[in-house]
Amino acid sequence: MKGKVAVITGATSGFGKGTAEVLAARGVKVVISGRRKEPGENLVADIRAKGGEAMFTYADVNDEASVKALVNRAVEKYGRLDLAVNNAGISTEGAKIAESETARFQEMIQTNVLGVYFGMKYQIQQMLKNGGGSIVNLASIAGLNGIPYTGAYCATKHAVVGLTKAGALDYATQGIRINAVAPGAAKTDIIVKAITQGVYDEPSIAAMHPMARMGLPHEIVNGIVWLLSDEASFVTGHVLNVDGGFQAK
Template sequence: MNQPVVLITGALTGIGRATAIAFAREGNRVVISGRREEAGQALAAELRTLGAEAEFLRADVRFEAEVRSVVEQTVERFGRIDVAVNNAGTEGQSALIVEQSSANYEDTFAVNVLGVLLSIKHEMRAMLAQGSGSIINLSSVAGQVGVAGASVYVASKHAVEGLTKSAALEGAAAGVRVNAVAPGPVATEMLDRFVGGSEEGKAGFIATIPARRAATPEEIAQTIVFLASDKARYLTGQSIAVDGGYTAQ
């Protein structure tokens, strides 16, 4: 068996789910992770109908023992990890900075920053041992610009960008690439929550996008698949904005 082994955290909805399906359709062996057992097993079964070997491993990325276990079980099952997509994330609570709470900071950073750090830590250990690998972190345009009313989320995604660059420098000479994908608005439940469930708010946000629409999860997934491939084998330490022109303004 020489099909690449792909591990995806936060794989049960939105971009993570679309990414799992995209890799499965290309014949990869796919390990999906998330916190909901029933949904995870259902998605793994769906991936198998596409002809892929697929496994679900339950994990909460806030806890190192669970992250380590997922990586170790993946290596034990398939012998290696060729691609890791660190997608688990939360939008946290939107509020003006003068109204932000330490609880929201702790909750948001536990998933978006600590979860990515722990994932990179254990994925990179496995990849360094095998002498190759590609890690792709999910950032956001909020990791490249400021967004009024979302300071904690913005700060967490800026941290993901920093982790990506630093990890890329540590892995480059050993053949391990680390990049980030930074989506603009994507047609997911997270976008609905981010704008407070308001169709007016969503329309107003999308109106700021030069492309005048949100991305589909599948469009983000295809960028991730490209970054993971040998077609991008000299690309590391970068954050690719997939944002309909938002950060070009």
């Protein structure tokens, strides 16, 4: 992977941050994007201190022009685009469908669906100029199942799976692989904070998974990096479950 160029959305925390760190350690030039400048710049500084190459670019996946500009900046800086991770996403409500708020569903559609669509659209355009590339979208166990109180979120992540599979078929003969990772519940900083504040109950979340525990961020990152790499060169249109056996139930 050394010398390749990657763009990661939502890269200032969680899986996006972890992916940026691993890719940079493998010699990838990483374009970190998000809406929070300070943690983005801090991550760039950490990567550079370890001998890696990275830059931070503000980008809001809700805005098509912002996503297009992100890809353009990556190419202006590094000359090409080889890898992309569409990681930015939100979950803003837990409610039964009849009790849910339409505005919150629309927010999730904008970020989780259109944000991935915008990313793929402009990433693919550039990768076609390069002669190929690899894209990984962040889906979820909620993108392959129905989960109570998450109807809106489930719908958006099912859409991510659909975009992934259709895109993979569209470009299967043009050197572009498009896959997705479907994580189970993992101990990202945001989730750990919510558990500490009593918003979530860790034993209950762990019990959802046959392995009887939550995932660790690096376990999901390892799946993302593998799909991006040439080790997965014959893999496209695949949704990799990194979920402690959730899908096997």
